[in-house]
Amino acid sequence: MLREHLEEIESNIQSACARAGRSRESVRLIAVSKTQPVSAIEEAYALGLRDFGENKVKEMLGKESQLPEDIRWHLIGHLQTNKVRQVLSKTVLIHSLDSLKLLDAVDFEAMKQRIVVEGLLEVNVAEEESKFGFLPEELWGLLNRLCQYKNLKIRGLMTVAPFTINQEDNRAVFRKLKEISIDTRWNTLDNISMDILSMGMTGDYSVAIEEGATIIRVGTGLFGARNLGEDGQ
Numbered sequence: 001m002l003r004e005h006l007e008e009i010e011s012n013i014q015s016a017c018a019r020a021g022r023s024r025e026s027v028r029l030i031a032v033s034k035t036q037p038v039s040a041i042e043e044a045y046a047l048g049l050r051d052f053g054e055n056k057v058k059e060m061l062g063k064e065s066q067l068p069e070d071i072r073w074h075l076i077g078h079l080q081t082n083k084v085r086q087v088l089s090k091t092v093l094i095h096s097l098d099s100l101k102l103l104d105a106v107d108f109e110a111m112k113q114r115i116v117v118e119g120l121l122e123v124n125v126a127e128e129e130s131k132f133g134f135l136p137e138e139l140w141g142l143l144n145r146l147c148q149y150k151n152l153k154i155r156g157l158m159t160v161a162p163f164t165i166n167q168e169d170n171r172a173v174f175r176k177l178k179e180i181s182i183d184t185r186w187n188t189l190d191n192i193s194m195d196i197l198s199m200g201m202t203g204d205y206s207v208a209i210e211e212g213a214t215i216i217r218v219g220t221g222l223f224g225a226r227n228l229g230e231d232g233q
């Protein structure tokens with residue numbers, strides 16, 4: 001099953017890249033393995049996947065300790081400040097930096113651990129009540145603080161687009177995130193880059209790629225349905 005799913009996703013990625021005039025290498029697939037057992041991750045690993053996304057710290061750490069060291073773990077879910085310490089050295093990229101308090105905590109803890117941590121600012125582009133993330137207009141108020149961070153490097157933006165049946169419905173959301181990422185105001189900060197755009201999930205990753213996604217996060221399209229009740233997504 002996994003092999004067929006991966007082949008289909010890969011073919012969709014290639015088509016979307018071709019339509020957008022982009023190279024296949026410009027898009028990275030992250031396998032969202034939340035709620036999936038270690039055995040499913042092992043199967044995906046055997047097919048060559050190395051980037052996995054988890055939304056809970058405890059679950060990520062539990063799996064990380066049982067799986068090969070060359071897996072790149074991405075934290076994609078809301079992170080509580082009291083869990084920052086445990087997770088920093090275990091993740092290659094925190095996609096879900098969604099509050100000033102969290103940004104401060106990550107930079108501070110990374111300084112204590114003497115490491116540099118990379119992360120993305122989560123943006124609630126569609127301004128949904130139920131979603132985490134900065135509202136687009138809130139981002140510019142962060143610039144003064146972001147430029148002071150020495151151990152947290154912002155690499156770009158992430159969004160969780162609204163749930164939709166028709167992926168075209170999210171095209172405007174993805175286009176807006178791309179527009180925000182190329183705003184010249186970021187250029188005033190030399191410790192920040194905007195080279196990563198993490199957007200697009202099972203239902204809408206093709207459109208996200210057409211609009212500039214450099215990372216897509218695919219869960220159910222790869223692993224099949226998640227256990228109900230384990231999480232809200």
Ligand SMILES: *Cc1c(COP(=O)(O)O)cnc(C)c1O
Pocket residue numbers: 032034055076077160201202203217218219220221233
């Ligand atoms: C669960 C989740 C995904 C993957 O969702 P699918 O629709 O299963 O592909 C992607 N991003 C985040 C932040 C998630 O929580």
